[in-house]
Amino acid sequence: MAIQIPRGTQDILPGVVEKWQFIENKAKEICNKYQYREIRTPIFENTELFLRGVGDTTDIVQKEMYSFQDRGGRNITLRPEGTASVVRSFAENKMFGNPTQPVKLYYLGPMFRYERPQAGRYRQFVQFGVEALGSMDPAIDAEVISLAMELYKSLGLKKLRLVVNSLGDNESRNAHRAALINHFQPRIGEFCSDCQKRLEKNPLRILDCKKDRDHELMKSAPSILEYLNEDSKQYFEKVKQYLSAMDMDYIVDPTLVRGLDYYNHTAFEIMSEAEGFGAITTLCGGGRYNGLVQEMGGPDTPGIGFALSIERLLSALEAEGINIEAEHSVDCYIIALGEEAKDYSVTLLQKLRTAGFSSERDYLNRKMKAQFKAAERIAAKYAIILGDDELKMGNIAVKNLETGEQTELSLDHFIDEFSKLCR
Numbered sequence: 001m002a003i004q005i006p007r008g009t010q011d012i013l014p015g016v017v018e019k020w021q022f023i024e025n026k027a028k029e030i031c032n033k034y035q036y037r038e039i040r041t042p043i044f045e046n047t048e049l050f051l052r053g054v055g056d057t058t059d060i061v062q063k064e065m066y067s068f069q070d071r072g073g074r075n076i077t078l079r080p081e082g083t084a085s086v087v088r089s090f091a092e093n094k095m096f097g098n099p100t101q102p103v104k105l106y107y108l109g110p111m112f113r114y115e116r117p118q119a120g121r122y123r124q125f126v127q128f129g130v131e132a133l134g135s136m137d138p139a140i141d142a143e144v145i146s147l148a149m150e151l152y153k154s155l156g157l158k159k160l161r162l163v164v165n166s167l168g169d170n171e172s173r174n175a176h177r178a179a180l181i182n183h184f185q186p187r188i189g190e191f192c193s194d195c196q197k198r199l200e201k202n203p204l205r206i207l208d209c210k211k212d213r214d215h216e217l218m219k220s221a222p223s224i225l226e227y228l229n230e231d232s233k234q235y236f237e238k239v240k241q242y243l244s245a246m247d248m249d250y251i252v253d254p255t256l257v258r259g260l261d262y263y264n265h266t267a268f269e270i271m272s273e274a275e276g277f278g279a280i281t282t283l284c285g286g287g288r289y290n291g292l293v294q295e296m297g298g299p300d301t302p303g304i305g306f307a308l309s310i311e312r313l314l315s316a317l318e319a320e321g322i323n324i325e326a327e328h329s330v331d332c333y334i335i336a337l338g339e340e341a342k343d344y345s346v347t348l349l350q351k352l353r354t355a356g357f358s359s360e361r362d363y364l365n366r367k368m369k370a371q372f373k374a375a376e377r378i379a380a381k382y383a384i385i386l387g388d389d390e391l392k393m394g395n396i397a398v399k400n401l402e403t404g405e406q407t408e409l410s411l412d413h414f415i416d417e418f419s420k421l422c423r
């Protein structure tokens with residue numbers, strides 16, 4: 001039996017990969033405008049990083065990690081997300097000492113989660129994310145959100161909903177935590193076994209439970225916004241003020257808690273409101289994680305970021321009927337007839353490529369007509385026709401495949417003359 005691709009993964013083939021490249025380039029361009037610089041961290045990390053970073057009561061850590069022992073007996077995990085790695089690297093490379101502060105980073109690469117595959121949910125997916133470390137100015141929260149929105153808008157998406165919440169600082173979270181325990185404790189027996197464990201360890205996680213989503217106590221659960229202390233309230237007010245100042249519409253949803261443990265203060269998600277988008281509508285998620293750098297062994301440093309997957313971005317584009325042209329351009333195709341011409345085509349192809357032209361030739365010994373067809377199939381702009389007799393006379397024929405116009409260029413000055421023709 002033929003070997004098949006693993007469940008929840010996909011091949012991105014030529015024809016579609018150009019759409020990915022377009023989006024990736026757009027993301028990099030926007031990061032440059034906002035002054036975020038790329039960071040590349042390993043695809044696997046010590047498992048301990050995610051236990052501490054993402055949180056051991058989260059679904060990601062409990063159910064979704066690809067973890068294994070390497071041949072040296074070390075516990076290794078394929079990264080399920082990027083924030084923990086970036087924060088580890090920030091602390092390990094002492095970026096808190098960089099002359100340029102805050103440290104603004106972005107990443108783009110595959111993440112791995114053992115989830116049940118469905119539309120918009122893969123086991124390997126590509127995240128684009130940013131992290132800003134070292135600033136506790138609410139304006140940077142608004143900047144991070146604006147960067148994500150700009151990527152979507154620049155690609156033409158319109159049916160977007162930005163949802164924000166505040167999870168408050170430690171004091172606010174502790175007060176909320178106590179209220180949640182009081183709320184759920186009397187009837188915790190009606191909840192799943194995971195939620196029963198969550199009650200003491202991290203009751204906020206109950207609000208994010210997929211199994212108990214419809215339990216009546218979920219709707220009446222105490223809202224974090226009622227437990228925000230003055231500082232947290234003021235911080236959240238500023239973030240909202242700045243979002244409005246940047247012309248970003250948003251909705252406050254006090255039930256937005258996010259699926260990772262490191263968040264405090266600002267939490268946000270961007271959803272697609274396009275019809276037919278499917279059950280999973282979250283395109284992007286992020287928030288503030290003051291305290292995580294310290295958790296990773298660095299000095300107390302505030303941080304905020306987001307991540308979004310290219311897979312869901314592509315689904316959103318499809319749902320809104322937006323087509324990114326998969327561009328693939330070829331300058332010329334050499335059509336060689338006769339033995340000498342074929343030999344010479346090796347030299348000429350090399351010269352063309354050295355001069356910067358994307359060029360191709362026939363490698364299947366095809367007849368002239370079939371070589372022209374091959375040139376058209378790859379949408380070459382010019383056919384360069386080499387014949388034994390013409391070469392002897394020092395000429396090369398060039399045909400513009402869009403207009404049908406044919407010109408003779410000299411063999412000796414071909415690259416110069418061809419460059420002029422192309423201009």
Ligand code: HAM
Pocket residue numbers: 080081082083084113115120121122123124125127129130131259260282283284285286287288289304305306307308309311312
């Ligand atoms: P997250 O909400 O777990 O947050 O994931 C962020 C985004 O990754 C989601 O909104 C979605 O676009 C995409 N995503 C997650 N799982 C899948 C999947 N199985 N298939 C396809 N796409 C998926 C984080 O990962 C945080 N690290 C975000 C962050 C950065 N917070 C602060 N900084």
